[in-house]
Amino acid sequence: MRIRVYYEDTDCGKVVYYANYLRYMERSRTEYLRDRGIDLSLWQERGYLFVVVEANVKYRAPARYNDLLEVESIITELTSASVTFVTSVYRGKGALLVKGTIRLACTDTSGHIRRIPDEIREVLTPTPQ
Secondary structure, three states: OEEEOOHHHEOOOOEEOOOHHHHHHHHHHHHHHHHOOOOHHHHHHOOOEEEEEEEEEEEOOOOEOOOEEEEEEEEEEEOOOEEEEEEEEEEOOOOEEEEEEEEEEEEOOOOOEOOOOHHHHOOOOOOOO
């Protein structure tokens, strides 16, 4: 997925503000699921939520105003009630800028852990690293 860095994404030095990478990672995960036919809003209507329970981000180099970023997500672990994504952010097709590992838990609307529905599990495949 491509993301252009806009002025609003940056700090006073025109460097992407660190928390915005989490937004980029969220978009990439959502598109990953959408590409596999999973519409999170429909699952929310059915009482399933996917909430972030763990995030680890390593910043290697800055992205700057007007850069074109490539954001790629893969699944590295799938359990009965959680899914772990690793998302990498590159400048164009080049240097790795940021890498994050995010674990999501499947819950009901009250926050209680639920088993990931088989319909979703069937289309999620962990990628060996």
